Amino acid sequence: MYPWLEVHWSFFLQRLQQDRLAHALMIEGPAGIGKNALASAMVAKLLCSGDEPRACGQCRSCKLLEGGAHPDRFEIYPEEDSKMIKVDQVRRLISSLDLTTSISERKLAYIHPADSMNKNAANALLKSLEEPVGNAVLILVSSDPASLPVTIRSRCQSIVINQPDSKQASGWLQETTGKPAADVNAALQAAGGSPLRAASYLESSELDAFAKVTAGLVTLLSRPGAVSMVSSTLADIDPDDLWRWLSICAGEAAKSMMTGIASSYLPAEADLPLKPLLSLQKQADVNRRLSATPLRGDLLLQDWLIRWAEQSI
Numbered sequence: 408m409y410p411w412l413e414v415h416w417s418f419f420l421q422r423l424q425q426d427r428l429a430h431a432l433m434i435e436g437p438a439g440i441g442k443n444a445l446a447s448a449m450v451a452k453l454l455c456s457g458d459e460p461r462a463c464g465q466c467r468s469c470k471l472l473e474g475g476a477h478p479d480r481f482e483i484y485p486e487e488d489s490k491m492i493k494v495d496q497v498r499r500l501i502s503s504l505d506l507t508t509s510i511s512e513r514k515l516a517y518i519h520p521a522d523s524m525n526k527n528a529a530n531a532l533l534k535s536l537e538e539p540v541g542n543a544v545l546i547l548v549s550s551d552p553a554s555l556p557v558t559i560r561s562r563c564q565s566i567v568i569n570q571p572d573s574k575q576a577s578g579w580l581q582e583t584t585g586k587p588a589a590d591v592n593a594a595l596q597a598a599g600g601s602p603l604r605a606a607s608y609l610e611s612s613e614l615d616a617f618a619k620v621t622a623g624l625v626t627l628l629s630r631p632g633a634v635s636m637v638s639s640t641l642a643d644i645d646p647d648d649l650w651r652w653l654s655i656c657a658g659e660a661a662k663s664m665m666t667g668i669a670s671s672y673l674p675a676e677a678d679l680p681l682k683p684l685l686s687l688q689k690q691a692d693v694n695r696r697l698s699a700t701p702l703r704g705d706l707l708l709q710d711w712l713i714r715w716a717e718q719s720i
């Protein structure tokens with residue numbers, strides 16, 4: 408269990424021991440902090456027939472789970488080539504939960520990411536949240552719970568995981584990856600503070616791409632006319648990463664202007680107006696969602712970079 412999840416695990420165990428666990432849980436929090444790891448540990452514990460604080464790993468249930476063949480565990484997620492959980496998947500899930508339990512005391516449904524349910528799927532699930540099926544526990548995972556209908560959220564007990572503080576995240580990363588503090592901190596910055604995403608950056612070449620983004624932004628502050636050049640250096644970066652990073656950088660610049668604490672990538676003398684920075688951050692988030700559509704990504708990028716470059720004038 409990741410150290411920053413311990414408090415959530417204790418909460419869950421306490422509820423379970425007091426027999427006060429809701430029949431639907433929503434694990435919320437940013438990407439890359441271990442929501443699915445927490446959900447999996449909960450699923451295993453709820454199915455295990457032992458009484459240790461963690462799933463025992465030895466009982467029949469644990470063995471079946473390990474082999475991916477537990478008959479009381481159900482999981483839905485967007486099927487191949489689809490970004491959405493569809494209504495048929497939810498209907499199949501509900502009818503499976505209706506069947507009598509075969510091995511464990513409970514049936515477990517694990518839905519992730521819950522915010523990928525389309526409207527019909529969410530409506531279908533709502534029925535089983537309103538009239539819970541006997542001994543079923545539903546575990547929903549979402550990094551964007553605000554996009555789920557309020558009716559769904561209000562019927563779940565939410566477990567909100569926040570980013571661990573940078574000291575804890577950095578300490579954990581240095582210990583588990585053995586990388587020096589400077590690399591770890593750059594990875595954490597690129598990951599917006601999410602330790603698991605930072606860990607994957609440390610194993611890949613993505614940090615070089617992130618460095619290109621920060622270098623490009625700094626260049627534009629002194630050479631606002633260099634938009635085309637900077638834009639071409641960023642052309643090869645995966646759009647999802649690129650927009651996430653531009654959002655992180657604009658957000659960090661805004662934070663630095665608000666607090667007066669120097670940002671790790673901006674020149675110390677940078678003095679940028681706050682409001683446009685916040686608007687640029689928002690626009691980067693919007694553009695990230697648009698990057699999945701056939702819109703001309705290069706035009707969006709040029710436009711965003713021009714607005715960024717204007718801030719230094």
Ligand SMILES: [Zn+2]
Nearest residue numbers: 455463466469
């Ligand atoms: Zn067990």
